[in-house]
Amino acid sequence: MTGTFRGGIHPPTMKQATQNKATVVLSAPPRLYVPLLQHIGAPLSAAVEKGQRVLMGQVIGQSDAPLSSPVHAPVSGTVASVELYLHPNGSRVPTVIIENDGLDEVHPSVQPCPIAEADMTLPQLAELMRRAGITGLGGASFPAHVKLSSAEGKARYLLINGAECEPYITCNHRLMLERPEAVLGGIRLLKQALGLTEALVGIESNKLNAVTSLNRAGAEAMGIHCRLLKTKYPQGGERQLVRALTGLHVPDRRLPIDVGCVVFNVETCASVYDAYVTGMPLIERCVTVSGDAVNAPGNFRVRLGTLISHVAEVCGGLSDPPQTVLMGGPMMGTPLFDTSVAVIKNTSALLFFKQAKATYPEDGVCLHCGKCAGVCPSRLLPNYLVGFVRSRDWQEAEKHRLLSCMECGSCAYTCPAGIPLVQYMRLGKDMINQEKRRRKQG
Amino acid sequence: MNTPVINTSPHIRGEDRVRLIMADVLVALFPAVVAGCYFFGLRVLVLCLISVLSCMLFDALGAFFCGRKFGVITDASAAVSGLLLALCLPVGVPLWLPVMGAAFAMLIVKQLFGGLGKNLINPALAARVFLTVSFPDLMAVYTKPFSYIPAFAWQPTLTDAVTTATPLTFLNGGSFPADVSLMQMFLGETAGSVGEVSALMLLGGGLYLLYRRIITWQTPTAFLATVFLLGLLFPAGENAFALRWASYELFSGGVMLAAFFMITDYTTAPVTSNGRLLFGFGCGVLTFLIRRFGSYPEGVSFAVLIMNFLSWPLDRLTWPRAARRKAK
Numbered sequence: 228m229t230g231t232f233r234g235g236i237h238p239p240t241m242k243q244a245t246q247n248k249a250t251v252v253l254s255a256p257p258r259l260y261v262p263l264l265q266h267i268g269a270p271l272s273a274a275v276e277k278g279q280r281v282l283m284g285q286v287i288g289q290s291d292a293p294l295s296s297p298v299h300a301p302v303s304g305t306v307a308s309v310e311l312y313l314h315p316n317g318s319r320v321p322t323v324i325i326e327n328d329g330l331d332e333v334h335p336s337v338q339p340c341p342i343a344e345a346d347m348t349l350p351q352l353a354e355l356m357r358r359a360g361i362t363g364l365g366g367a368s369f370p371a372h373v374k375l376s377s378a379e380g381k382a383r384y385l386l387i388n389g390a391e392c393e394p395y396i397t398c399n400h401r402l403m404l405e406r407p408e409a410v411l412g413g414i415r416l417l418k419q420a421l422g423l424t425e426a427l428v429g430i431e432s433n434k435l436n437a438v439t440s441l442n443r444a445g446a447e448a449m450g451i452h453c454r455l456l457k458t459k460y461p462q463g464g465e466r467q468l469v470r471a472l473t474g475l476h477v478p479d480r481r482l483p484i485d486v487g488c489v490v491f492n493v494e495t496c497a498s499v500y501d502a503y504v505t506g507m508p509l510i511e512r513c514v515t516v517s518g519d520a521v522n523a524p525g526n527f528r529v530r531l532g533t534l535i536s537h538v539a540e541v542c543g544g545l546s547d548p549p550q551t552v553l554m555g556g557p558m559m560g561t562p563l564f565d566t567s568v569a570v571i572k573n574t575s576a577l578l579f580f581k582q583a584k585a586t587y588p589e590d591g592v593c594l595h596c597g598k599c600a601g602v603c604p605s606r607l608l609p610n611y612l613v614g615f616v617r618s619r620d621w622q623e624a625e626k627h628r629l630l631s632c633m634e635c636g637s638c639a640y641t642c643p644a645g646i647p648l649v650q651y652m653r654l655g656k657d658m659i660n661q662e663k664r665r666r667k668q669g
Numbered sequence: 670m671n672t673p674v675i676n677t678s679p680h681i682r683g684e685d686r687v688r689l690i691m692a693d694v695l696v697a698l699f700p701a702v703v704a705g706c707y708f709f710g711l712r713v714l715v716l717c718l719i720s721v722l723s724c725m726l727f728d729a730l731g732a733f734f735c736g737r738k739f740g741v742i743t744d745a746s747a748a749v750s751g752l753l754l755a756l757c758l759p760v761g762v763p764l765w766l767p768v769m770g771a772a773f774a775m776l777i778v779k780q781l782f783g784g785l786g787k788n789l790i791n792p793a794l795a796a797r798v799f800l801t802v803s804f805p806d807l808m809a810v811y812t813k814p815f816s817y818i819p820a821f822a823w824q825p826t827l828t829d830a831v832t833t834a835t836p837l838t839f840l841n842g843g844s845f846p847a848d849v850s851l852m853q854m855f856l857g858e859t860a861g862s863v864g865e866v867s868a869l870m871l872l873g874g875g876l877y878l879l880y881r882r883i884i885t886w887q888t889p890t891a892f893l894a895t896v897f898l899l900g901l902l903f904p905a906g907e908n909a910f911a912l913r914w915a916s917y918e919l920f921s922g923g924v925m926l927a928a929f930f931m932i933t934d935y936t937t938a939p940v941t942s943n944g945r946l947l948f949g950f951g952c953g954v955l956t957f958l959i960r961r962f963g964s965y966p967e968g969v970s971f972a973v974l975i976m977n978f979l980s981w982p983l984d985r986l987t988w989p990r991a992a993r994r995k996a997k
Contacts, residue, residue: 238681394681479991550674557680564673583674585682590738594687594746594786597940601885606989608940628991636679643685650677 229432230471231457234604236637238394238460238558240433245397245517248525250405253541255302257327259532260312261287264320265572266362267369268294273309273323280305282334284508287323296370296572297360300325301510301530303332315554315561315568322569325532337506344419344503349379352420352499359502360509360572365463365492366555368573371499374489378421383487385418385426386472387496390456390463392431393556396576398513399493401526403430403437406497407444413496414451416503421489425450427472428493431458460558461635465490467604479631514570516542520549520579529570535577536566549579557584558636591644599638599648605631609638609648616655625659632656691745693883697874698752698930704857704867709760710817713863716767717755723771724751731780746785750774753793753930756864757923757970758800759811761832763824766807770796790977791937794927794970801970811835811860835860836921841966843905845917854920861922868920875929884933887945892928893919895953905961923969924956931969937977943987944980951976951983 263271269292275281281300289297304327312322342351357372365388387410391399403410418426428446430437430453438453446453456462456471466477468490475486483490498509510531516538517524523543535552539545553560554574570577599609607628615624632652639648705713728747732738754770774792782788801808812818816831836846836859849859857867865871878884900915918924923931932938932952939948952972959968 236683238683550672551676551680552673553680557678559678560680562673562675562678562680564675583676583680585676585680587676592687592784592786594935595938595940596690596935597885598685600940600989606991608984608988610940611984627988631991634678639677640679640681641683641685643687643690645682645686647677649679653677 229455229457230429231459232462232467232470232604234602234606234637235459235461235467236602236640237458238640240458241394241517242397242400242433244524245395245515245526246400248397248401250398250401250513250526250528251542252528253530253533253538255327255329255331255530256533256537258307259301259325259327259530260534260569261298261301261323261325261532262312262314262320262569262571263288263298263322264314265298265368265531266296267367268292268296268373270321271295271298273321275306275309275323277306277308281325282332284337284506284510285334294370294373296357296362296372297508298531299360299508299510300334301532302327303330304328313565313568315563315571315574317564333507337508339506340503344416347416347420349375349420349422352416355502356499358508359498361495361498361502362509362572363492364494364498364512364572364575366559366573366575368571371491371495374491375417375420378484378489381484381487382421382423382489384473384489385414385421385423386468386483386488386490387414387426387428387451387493388463388465388468388490389428389430389434389437389493390468391434392458392460392462392464393558393560393576394460395517395578396515396556398515398526398575400434400437402494402497402513403434404440407440407446409497409500410493411441411444411446411449411451412500412504413498415449416499417491417496418450425452428453429456429462429468429472430454431456431462433458460637461604461633464604464633464635466633479628509572512570512572512574514538514574515576516579517576518549518553518579520545520547520581522546529574531571532569534567534569535563538570538577539566539579545579547581549581551578551580551583553578553580558640559634586645587639587647588645591642591646593644593646596643598641598643602637602641604635604637605633607632609652612655613646613648613651616651616658619658621655621659621662624655629655630659688745690883691749693881694749694878694930695745695752697877697883698749698756698864700870700873701756701864701867701926702752704870705756705760705863708814708857708866709812709863711820712760712818712822713755715764715820716758716760716762716863717752719764720755720758720767720771721748721751723768724748724754724775727772727775728779731776732784735780735784737780737784747775750779750792753864753926754796756926757793757797757862759808759861760863761810761812761818761825761827762807764821765823766800766804770800773799786936788936790974791931791934794931794973798970798974801965813860814858814866833860835966836917837861837960837966840905840917840921841960845906845910845913851913851916851920854917865923865926868925871925871929875925878929878933884929885942885945887942888932888938888949889928891946891949892932892953893924895950896924896956899953899957903957903961918957918960922967927952927969927973931973932976937980939980939983939987941984941987941989944983947983947987948976948980951979
């Protein structure tokens with residue numbers, strides 16, 4: 228039996244191009260651009276100065292705020308400058324630019340964790356994760372130690388997200404095939420810290436060999452159970468995963484932990500394991516490079532701070548000048564207008580397309596066919612919400628749960644009229660939040 | 670990098686397009702048109718063409734006068750309305766009648782209320798009711814199957830030899846239709862509107878739409894089940910014939926056409942699953958009440974039009990609520 232949730236869509240998975248390509252380690256470029264904003268939360272301030280020599284794994288940006296995650300030098304070298312530089316989100320943010328000396332000299336602070344696995348307490352593991360700069364690698368880049376700390380004493384289920392429901396992306400799939408011991412090691416640490424005896428790994432049914440791989444590495448003996456999920460987008464959404472694996476509903480404006488669930492991505496688990504075993508903080512990640520403009524699509528281990536133009540060049544170059552470049556999957560990814568931005572912690576994929584895949588005609592007329600309502604995993608009625616947003620009726624929009632939209636894009640994907648529904652939802656959410664802030668002040 | 674295209678997410682789109690959906694509906698109606706031609710002759714095709722073309726013309730005209738964007742074939746939705754209107758007519762109507770119906774459907778019902786996607790009631794059914802009320806003598810004359818009348822006759826004179834009462838007239842009078850077996854009803858060999866007679870062909874078209882996921886199962890199922898069950902529970906004839914009575918109710922008049930093509934119209938029906946169930950149920954109950962107690966033998970059009978007005982209230986009533994904490 229495969230777990231699932233209500234609603235959702237079945238876009239072509241497009242994973243064939245890269246799912247059988249082993250992960251290749253990409254050598255670090257001569258110059259790295261490490262933005263000091265790679266997580267959700269408080270901004271970081273630079274811990275290094277221009278001209279200073281930094282070593283691999285050394286903290287280069289940090290903050291005292293509880294909701295933040297430090298960044299580390301991905302190579303050893305010299306700080307060329309600390310300046311405002313283009314971020315994948317389109318704005319300019321403080322960025323540490325490092326001249327790579329090619330030596331990969333490791334910073335002395337990078338040491339294996341001295342605490343035995345069985346003695347690891349939750350605060351200790353959370354501190355380890357904080358210091359290693361680990362954030363949710365599934366896409367949101369929420370500081371993982373904050374999530375773990377918030378679960379203390381409340382977690383009944385540890386759920387691991389290996390669904391990878393976005394089309395094209397295969398880096399989690401490859402990770403489960405190639406480094407099952409790291410994934411399981413991380414899950415074991417989290418499980419132990421949370422005081423649970425079991426963990427559930429959710430994997431979509433198109434990745435059967437990932438289940439085999441984890442089971443062969445001894446998952447069951449560790450109390451880690453792999454569960455097949457229906458191949459359907461957005462199966463990897465937190466709420467959808469909770470629903471599919473445990474049958475629990477996460478109510479509106481609540482978090483999974485409010486129903487006793489804590490969810491981590493498989494790659495997050497692997498980086499927890501790496502940080503525990505070697506002490507190396509999060510300085511590189513797996514990235515799927517794909518799309519019809521890429522000569523040699525594949526999966527790559529890329530140092531954070533590597534420019535996208537460099538990644539494209541090193542892995543075979545582009546066959547055509549791309550019209551669309553996406554960071555992340557095609558459903559929720561960010562479009563880039565410049566390839567001289569860096570790979571950051573939540574860059575799961577880089578997609579290059581010769582031509583824009585989706586166009587939204589300006590004169591799309593809603594027929595109220597209800598297809599959007601049928602696919603909405605949050606059980607909203609997007610067709611009416613668009614009406615509220617168009618008539619600027621924010622109260623009505625909020626009353627009808629617009630804020631529960633997670634912008635997964637299922638509605639816009641399925642809309643036969645090509646109405647940019649997600650855009651309307653974003654606008655509505657923004658306006659509701661602005662209104663709220665105004666009310667609070669006034 | 671080429672001139673980058675910065676689009677909003679999602680960056681891929683599914684295959685559904687409004688025009689393709691409308692084309693699929695036309696395809697699904699094709700068997701009913703063929704059946705109509707078989708039973709009533711090629712005049713059916715002429716009626717269909719006149720109705721479709723005049724609907725498209727009036728739709729474009731209306732859009733033009735209302736200052737909306739239009740192309741003569743902006744989308745096939747006007748064509749669908751036109752075809753549905755033609756299928757609601759008796760074969761013997763004068764050729765100007767569909768033109769008049771099309772003008773009413775497109776100009777008044779559709780464009781005056783905001784055009785595509787904004788109309789409150791189903792244009793084809795509204796036009797049918799408009800014609801029924803305005804020209805009762807023309808709309809109530811039905812010919813026998815296989816008594817072909819000239820395809821291009823502007824205003825055919827219908828002799829008593831070719832006209833006959835429809836099964837609905839009998840049912841309305843509380844008796845089974847004379848000389849029409851249930852099988853004939855199902856296949857369509859009976860007097861009636863050109864596209865409504867063949868339950869078989871309409872069912873085929875409806876199943877095609879379900880298979881193509883153009884329509885959902887809720888509305889037709891609720892509607893057909895309600896009509897059938899009410900016929901079963903309250904047959905007008907002898908109780909012993911309840912099953913037979915219910916089957917006649919199901920296969921007669923506009924039930925089948927409405928079930929798959931009228932009450933599944935996107936714009937004038939609810940979008941929630943429960944709303945659609947209630948909508949179908951309401952259409953069924955009203956159809957039963959009007960057929961049984963009204964002076965018109967056929968109640969489907971009125972029933973659907975009344976329910977059309979309730980589709981927004983039904984959506985509000987059945988609005989999906991936030992998921993609440995619930996263990997498995």
